[in-house]
Amino acid sequence: MKLTLKIWRQKNNNSKGEFKTYVHDHVSPDMSFLEMLDVLNEGLVKKGEEPVHFDHDCREGICGMCSLYINGRPHGPLQTTTCQLHMRSFKDGETITIEPWRAAAFPVVKDLVVDRSAFDRIQQAGGYVSVNTGGVPDGNAIPIAKKIADEAMDAAACIGCGACVAACKNASAMLFVSAKVSQYALLPQGQPESKERVEKMVAQMDEEGFGACTNTKACEAECPKSIKITNIARMNREYYSSMFTNYEVTVSGGGD
Amino acid sequence: MALDSKIPAGSLAEKWSKHKFNLKLVNPANKRKYDVIVVGTGLAGASAAASLGELGYNVKAFCFQDSPRRAHSIAAQGGINAAKNYQNDGDSVYRLFYDTIKGGDYRAREANVHRLAEVSVNIIDQCVAQGVPFAREYGGTLANRSFGGAQVSRTFYARGQTGQQLLLGAYSALNRQIANGKVTMYNRTEMLDVVVVDGKARGIVTRDLVTGKIESHSAHAVLLCTGGYGNVFFLSTNAKGSNVTAAWRAHKKGAFFANPCFTQIHPTCIPVSGDHQSKLTLMSESLRNDGRVWVPKEAKKGFKAKDAASISESDRDYFLERKYPSFGNLVPRDVASRNAKYVCDEGRGVGATGLAVFLDFADAIKRDGRSVIEAKYGNLFDMYKQITGDDPYTMPMMIYPAVHYTMGGLWVDYNLMTTVPGLYALGECNFSDHGANRLGASALMQGLADGYFVIPYTIGDYLATIGWKDKVDTNHPAFAEAIKSVTDRQEKLLSIKGKKTVDQLHRELGLTMWEYCGMSRSEAGLKKAKQIIQDIKKEFWTNVNVLGSGNELNMELEKANRVADFIELGELMVDDALNRTESCGGHFREESQVDGEALRNDQDFFYVSAWEYTGEGQQQALHKDALEYEFVKPTQRSYK
Amino acid sequence: MIFLNDGGVTFSHWGHFMGTNPVIRTLEIGLVAGFLIHIVQGILLMKKNRDSRPVRYQVVAPAPNSTWYSRSMGLLGTLLLLFLILHTAHFWIPNRANQFATGEELNLYQMMLDIFADPLIVAVYILGCISLAWHLLHGFWSAFQTLGLNHQRYNAIIHFIGTAFAIVVPLLFALMPIAMYFNWVN
Structure with a gap:
């Protein structure tokens, strides 16, 4: 296969980037998209040109490190991660435009690499159950209905790749945040902190500069792990109910 | 140097609890005076960093990925073993211990494995409390399945994404400590050297992968939780970024490398x-x-x-x-x-x-x-x-x-300390629990056991012994020296400007390892491999082409740095495979078989090979850490 | 009521009721305030969402992942606002102004007959109603989703009502100018 690639090149966060065009004629349909870029890079290095930087790690669709906005869609034409996208999904002679995730909260680091640490900070704001190691009850002490455990697992399957943000016309992170909020909102272990959690995580999300949700469902359609927007509704419900019914306590508490 | 595995005396079932009692404790008020470095944020690293932060230590954690959540533990599919016996099918701590020892073809330490089986039950409780959505039965209890040919159903799982869910659990605990200010997280930062002063690990040298800045960090103890080295084969199921660099640099600073040839x-x-x-x-x-x-x-x-x-x-x-x-x-x-x-x-x-x-x-x-x-x-x-x-x-x-998976790794004693005092190795990075072959659903168990339930106890003993004043500042000349050696090496890599790409050389190394040190190994093949690897090493240092500079995001440079270490490790793996003329577990020597089946040799090889780095280009020195089995009698495996 | 074709008797009766009943008049203030809040909030939302992606994509292909109207609520809303201005300028403002000045109401029915004789105006009204339909088609269920009023058991009903509402209401609205233009009523 022969392809024309239009790739965003940007030296670092402070410099201006631009598209560069490469003709790639060593493409096999069995290659993954990232392998196609590997081969391109190997050729570039041999020619003394700096290779295209892109994020990747596990290459089996679970670590969430790979990104790329391919021909106008995050992770390309299939609902999967870029590392699991194979070149047989493209036509011989096709022109492919490859861009980094675009969002104010995801600044470009270099070429196609973006900084997604905003996601970490949202998780740090409350995406956990406050238990220390040790001193926890037996795993079977609290029965959890299978349906609830399954629903929590569906939400927890999020790999934090950011495709939802990239797909959303508003660069909103609601699907990501709601997946985590939902997991804990569904499970009994998450209950004691559920109200503070949703408020803190939403506040952090806003602070990071993500857009607001207008329910276009693009995130759900592009999510490689099929996270549902039901989670967004659940988070909204949690958020409003927390705003109106947070614990009636007179002291602010001395916790951490 | 005589190896002391520090296995506690007493009956198997009491060793760990007695040992815990005998370990010194750090006064709660003094914990904040101690700094601990954790390298790697997979199951072992994230769980250790979080648990030590909870105890009150000041932790600095490092990962080369853009977030701790991406460590390759995330890719484990099957599940995690625990001797809960929820299924009433005859499981017990002893049975899990026995299965793991036998599965490891009798090359793991009894005491370590028994401890692993003991704490396995706590891991499940801990993860459930964190909100890990394990599979459940209709009645709401935890579901189990039988995995990897086990006779009992002791494997807990979260769909086909158990590793992901356990890692996200540990990551959430880590996040909580980051928010609390007890853990400082360094993403996209790679460890390039360990700093050893007066025989003790005192800190590390890192490279900020985005800015290229080389920095030093000092601490009272350093924990390496950096995973396995399967990528020495170029092609493996590991993540592209998985590497041996941290472990290898530690090895060159005095940490012995154990059973490097044991590959699954x-x-x-x-x-x-x-x-x-x-x-x-x-x-x-x-x-x-x-x-x-x-x-x-x-x-x-x-x-x-x-x-x-x-x-x-x-x-x-x-x-x-x-x-x-x-x-x-x-x-x-x-x-x-x-x-x-x-x-x-x-x-x-x-x-x-x-x-x-x-x-x-x-x-x-x-x-x-x-x-x-x-x-x-x-x-x-x-x-x-x-x-x-x-x-x-x-x-x-x-x-x-x-x-x-690689069963081999840095040699550690019962406290998970390497041969360098203050330097620990946890999870796949160490060698201790899987012998010559790892059972399915045991890797996750070991990573979390080390991080949640072993290191929080054993590190206290070391820290209490040295005292909080025993710390070396980053102004110490040893740090400057380490920074210089790291920088020099980087300059060297960037200045070669040869004809071959890093990946080309890595692929050559991988093919050699796969051919001669893969599923089946022979003396002639291994000797040939040793020669080829030495040639690759020579070519690498004279003909590799690494573009760009050191003060920017430069993934070619990162790769080159890692491949240089893989080449050296490859040679040690071959040495180890040459030395071990028996077949055991994942290591099959063609010279040692009966009717086409592996033949173990307990007479001559009932030991852990621990290799000591003796200098650039020198043959490494072999130390034999004898295995002493008090409770299990080794038998030959047969599946006919 | 115009479809009763009684020369506007019923229409004027209820028009009078709507124009003078204090409860309705109070609600009307609420309605206007609601519109204004909705408009201001919508504009702020658009601003925030635009700021969230300062560098746009070179190539976008959103068709497979979302409907055009769900992505175009701002545009549809703006069209609606223009329509609403035109509509109030035709009827509501003159009527209220007259009420305020003279205490008398205008003959709205006759005004409708006059205004909807112009095919251009009828076309604009129809376009306005179509905008309304698309706006509601996304807006109705979307409001439930945003408020978290969402349950697997009721989602289908919400969607059904939303779709029905988005079709029926604008259709009836559009039928008024159409009916008058074609003299189905007079």
């Missing part, structure tokens, strides 16, 4: 499709429960899966069923892998490369119906189709073995 090769991976292949994808072992492994009796070059139906039953060789009538397709990983290699060596392999065998579900679909098979393996079949373009419902899968 997983039989059911998707075969290589061409030279562009960058990694191999594992298909769950559970597929062998219903799939039948075969190749044509007569060699057929380039035979395709879609033509499989054209071969009549009598012209097929179900080689596992033929050779191992009682275990059939369910023989252990190493046996299945080796036999696939044999038939391909005979030229009977299938697919374009001839390096694949069929895993056929036609009989299972005929017997149980497509819907049953779909319910069991639907997601795996989909994944296979996505990657290969073939539909396993209508034609057999093609599989081939691939490097999956």
Whole structure:
């Protein structure tokens, strides 16, 4: 296969980037998209040109490190991660435009690499159950209905790749945040902190500069792990109910 | 230097609890005076960093990925073992211990493995409390399955994403400590050296992968939780970034490397499709429960899966069923892998490369119906189709073995401390619990055991012993020296400007390792490999081409740095494989077999090989850490 | 009521009721305030969402992942606002102004007959109603989703009502100018 690639090149966060065009004629349909870029890079290095930087790690669709906005869609034409996208999904002679995730909260680091640490900070704001190691009850002490455990697992399957943000016309992170909020909102272990959690995580999300949700469902359609927007509704419900019914306590508490 | 494994005395079941009591404690008020460095944020690293932060230590944690959540523990599919005996099927701590020892082909330490089995039950409780959504029964209790040929159902799982969920649990605990200010997290930062002063680990040197800044960090103790080194083979099921650099630099600073040649090769991976292949994808072992492994009796070059139906039953060789009538397709990983290699060596392999065998579900679909098979393996079949373009419902899968896990690693004592005081190794990075072969669903267990339930106790003993004043500032000349050596090496890599890319040389190394130090090893082959690796090393340092500079994001430089270490490790693996003239676990020496089956030699090799770095270009020194079995009697495995 | 074709008797009766009943008049203030809040909030939302992606994509292909109207609520809303201005300028403002000045109401029915004689105006009204339909088609269920009023058991009903509402209401609205233009009523 022969392809024309239009790739965003940007030296670092402070410099201006631009598209560069490469003709790639060593493409096999069995290659993954990232392998196609590997081969391109190997050729570039041999020619003394700096290779295209892109994020990747596990290459089996679970670590969430790979990104790329391919021909106008995050992770390309299939609902999967870029590392699991194979070149047989493209036509011989096709022109492919490859861009980094675009969002104010995801600044470009270099070429196609973006900084997604905003996601970490949202998780740090409350995406956990406050238990220390040790001193926890037996795993079977609290029965959890299978349906609830399954629903929590569906939400927890999020790999934090950011495709939802990239797909959303508003660069909103609601699907990501709601997946985590939902997991804990569904499970009994998450209950004691559920109200503070949703408020803190939403506040952090806003602070990071993500857009607001207008329910276009693009995130759900592009999510490689099929996270549902039901989670967004659940988070909204949690958020409003927390705003109106947070614990009636007179002291602010001395916790951490 | 005599190795002291510090195994506590007493009966097996009491060793750990007695040891915990005998360990010194750090006064709660003094914990904040201690700094601890954790390198790597997979299951072992994240759980250790979080637990130590909770205790009150000041922790600095490092990962080379853009977030701690991406560590390769996330890719583990199957599950995590624990001796809960929730299923009332006769499991116990002792049985899990025994199975793990036996599965490791009697090359693991009894005391360590028993401790692992003991704390396995706490891991499940901990993860449930964190909100890990384990699979559940309708009544709300935790579900279990039998995994990897175990006789009891002791494996806990979260769909096919157990590693992901456990890692996200540990990551959430880590996040909580980051928010609390007890853990400082350094993302996209790679450790490049350990700083040792007065014989103790005092800190590390790192490179900020975005800015290229080389920095030093000092601490009272350093924990390496940096995973395995399967990428020495270039192609493996590891993540692209997985590397040996942290462990190898520690090795060069005095930490012994144990059993480097013990590599696990997983039989059911998707075969290589061409030279562009960058990694191999594992298909769950559970597929062998219903799939039948075969190749044509007569060699057929380039035979395709879609033509499989054209071969009549009598012209097929179900080689596992033929050779191992009682275990059939369910023989252990190493046996299945080796036999696939044999038939391909005979030229009977299938697919374009001839390096694949069929895993056929036609009989299972005929017997149980497509819907049953779909319910069991639907997601795996989909994944296979996505990657290969073939539909396993209508034609057999093609599989081939691939490097999956490395049992070897830094030598540690019972406290998980390496031969450098203050330097610890946790998880896959150390060697201690899996012997010569790891059982399915045990890797996650070990990573979390080390991080949540072992290191929080054992590190206190060391810290209380040295005292909080015993710390070296980063102004110490040793740090400057380490920074200089790291910088010099980087400059050297950037200045070679040769003709070959890093990946080319890495691929050459990988092919050599796979050919001669892979599933089957012989003296002649290993000697040849040693020569080739030395040549690769020479070529690497004179003919590699690393573009760009050191003060920017430069992934070629990162790769070059890692591959340079892989080359040196490769040679040590060959040395270790040469030394061990027995066959055991994942290590098969062609010279040591009966009727084509592995022959262990407990007489001469009942020890852990611990290698000491003795200087650039020198033959490393072998130390034998004798295994002492008090409770289990080693027997020869048989699956006929 | 115009479809009763009684020369506007019923219409004027209820028009009078709507124009003078204190409860309705109070609600009307609420309605206007609601519109204004909705408009201001919508504009702020658009601003925030635009700021969230300062560098746009070169190539976008959103068709497979979302409907055009769900992505175009701002545009549809703006069209609606223009329509609403035109509509109030035709009827509501003159009527209220007259009420305020003279205490008398205008003959709205006659005004409708006059205004909807112009095919251009009818076309604009129809376009306005179509905008309304798309706006509601996304807006109705979307409001439930945003408020978290969402349950697997009721989602289908919400969607059904939302779709029905988005079709029926604008259709009836559009039928008024159409009916008058074609003299189905007079």
